[in-house]
Amino acid sequence: MGEKLADLQYQPGFGNYFSSEAIPGALPRDQNSPLVCPLGLYAEQISGTSFTSPRKLNQRSWLYRIKPSVTHEPFKPRVPAHTRLVSEFDASNSRTNPTQLRWRPEDVPDSPTDFVDGLYTVCGAGSSFLRHGYTANKGMKDSAFCNADGDFLFVPQAGRVWIETECGRLLVSPGEIAVIPQGFRFSIDLPDGKSRGYVAEIYGAHFQLPDLGPIGANGLAAPRDFLAPTAWFEEGLRPDYTIVQKFGGELFTAKQDFSPFNVVAWHGNYVPYKYDLHKFCPYNTVLVDHGDPSVNTVLTAPTDKPGVALLDFVIFPPRWLVAEHTFRPPYYHRNCMSEFMGLIYGAYEAKADGFLPGGASLHSCMTPHGPDTTTYEATIARVNAMAPSKLTGTMAFMFESALIPRVCHWALESPFLDHDYYQCWIGLKSHFSRISLDETNVESTDKKTGASE
Numbered sequence: 001m002g003e004k005l006a007d008l009q010y011q012p013g014f015g016n017y018f019s020s021e022a023i024p025g026a027l028p029r030d031q032n033s034p035l036v037c038p039l040g041l042y043a044e045q046i047s048g049t050s051f052t053s054p055r056k057l058n059q060r061s062w063l064y065r066i067k068p069s070v071t072h073e074p075f076k077p078r079v080p081a082h083t084r085l086v087s088e089f090d091a092s093n094s095r096t097n098p099t100q101l102r103w104r105p106e107d108v109p110d111s112p113t114d115f116v117d118g119l120y121t122v123c124g125a126g127s128s129f130l131r132h133g134y135t136a137n138k139g140m141k142d143s144a145f146c147n148a149d150g151d152f153l154f155v156p157q158a159g160r161v162w163i164e165t166e167c168g169r170l171l172v173s174p175g176e177i178a179v180i181p182q183g184f185r186f187s188i189d190l191p192d193g194k195s196r197g198y199v200a201e202i203y204g205a206h207f208q209l210p211d212l213g214p215i216g217a218n219g220l221a222a223p224r225d226f227l228a229p230t231a232w233f234e235e236g237l238r239p240d241y242t243i244v245q246k247f248g249g250e251l252f253t254a255k256q257d258f259s260p261f262n263v264v265a266w267h268g269n270y271v272p273y274k275y276d277l278h279k280f281c282p283y284n285t286v287l288v289d290h291g292d293p294s295v296n297t298v299l300t301a302p303t304d305k306p307g308v309a310l311l312d313f314v315i316f317p318p319r320w321l322v323a324e325h326t327f328r329p330p331y332y333h334r335n336c337m338s339e340f341m342g343l344i345y346g347a348y349e350a351k352a353d354g355f356l357p358g359g360a361s362l363h364s365c366m367t368p369h370g371p372d373t374t375t376y377e378a379t380i381a382r383v384n385a386m387a388p389s390k391l392t393g394t395m396a397f398m399f400e401s402a403l404i405p406r407v408c409h410w411a412l413e414s415p416f417l418d419h420d421y422y423q424c425w426i427g428l429k430s431h432f433s434r435i436s437l438d439e440t441n442v443e444s445t446d447k448k449t450g451a452s453e
């Protein structure tokens with residue numbers, strides 16, 4: 001594994017037309033599909049958008065491989081069937097639940113579990129948007145996974161993942177994310193022996209960088225910080241290799257006698273990629289009021305309605321808090337969008353305890369939520385000492401979606417479900433007084449911080 005980890009090369013850029021050769025000269029120069037390809041390779045196109053999608057949305061890549069991906073035995077339903085993977089959400093496997101839900105981190109199992117076995121669905125909607133988690137303690141051996149249904153956004157939380165793909169390899173550490181678009185075959189190994197994380201799956205859309213509007217041309221996630229792999233291939237016989245294909249929410253397997261990672265060169269703009277969340281350039285309040293979390297959007301998967309996301313991937317990274325006479329933690333709110341949150345490390349600003357790294361919370365459409373009692377009381381106790389402060393050592397994130405998720409039965413019955421979650425708000429007491437103290441507070445806050453002088 002150490003040898004595998006060394007010297008990984010990436011190509012920077014988001015949405016670029018990349019090209020990469022593991023052997024110089026492997027890429028046809030003047031056309032995509034020559035009569036005979038250089039080095040005797042097969043040409044194969046992978047289309048991530050319909051052929052006729054508008055040019056600015058069109059995504060496809062050309063792979064030049066030792067054998068084409070079609071060379072395998074027929075697909076058969078996978079045995080054993082996967083019990084915790086759901087994609088058609090209905091009353092048989094899930095229910096809606098408007099209450100605030102929170103889960104403690106799942107344990108990584110003791111029994112040998114690779115990424116495919118360790119992938120489980122927490123919640124989702126229709127057949128169009130899902131959130132999964134995974135826990136794994138062994139690499140995928142002689143097998144590759146292919147999601148024919150949609151794109152995977154990986155958010156490892158503990159333990160790195162080594163992802164071999166048809167375009168090359170990605171090493172993804174907690175604090176980084178990776179996107180494996182629909183249809184790419186990939187295999188996951190675990191350099192640290194085990195890994196746990198979150199996965200969002202989207203159907204029918206790909207991730208884009210958000211528009212920056214009045215922020216301007218720079219800020220948030222910079223295109224050059226996204227890294228695509230460079231061509232890498234395996235050759236030779238692999239007598240018992242299995243392709244596991246998720247297709248219509250069900251798993252199928254097919255045997256072949258070679259590695260699917262046999263692409264010697266490729267070019268195109270449909271690629272897996274990774275991004276280090278620590279490179280995010282956050283924008284934030286510099287005078288008053290807590291801004292909406294959309295300002296921290298890393299990637300967005302749009303719906304047809306302008307500004308309405310199938311999935312926004314939003315982060316809450318380390319940053320300075322400087323707002324004056326402002327309640328700095330998230331405000332209390334209800335949202336027509338549904339919010340699934342996870343914590344990669346540290347503590348989240350709205351929850352003093354109970355929201356643990358590796359855990360998750362779900363505040364569905366119009367379900368009220370906000371800071372817990374401890375956070376609220378501690379914040380207003382500091383009303384006269386609001387010096388600039390830095391949030392450090394934390395990385396939380398949110399999958400925010402226009403769809404209303406159904407929650408899988410097993411997730412509602414899980415021993416990791418925190419039945420006392422509601423208690424964190426029960427202690428919020430009335431501070432109501434008919435005589436407002438606001439004006440005096442404002443004045444003393446500004447004087448004490450010195451920040452506005």
Ligand SMILES: O=C(O)Cc1cc(O)ccc1O
Pocket residue numbers: 290291292293329330331333335339350369370398
């Ligand atoms: O609910 C949450 O903690 C996420 C969130 C954070 C924030 O700063 C503002 C709104 C919001 O939904």
Ligand SMILES: [Fe+2]
Pocket residue numbers: 333335339363369
């Ligand atoms: Fe929220």
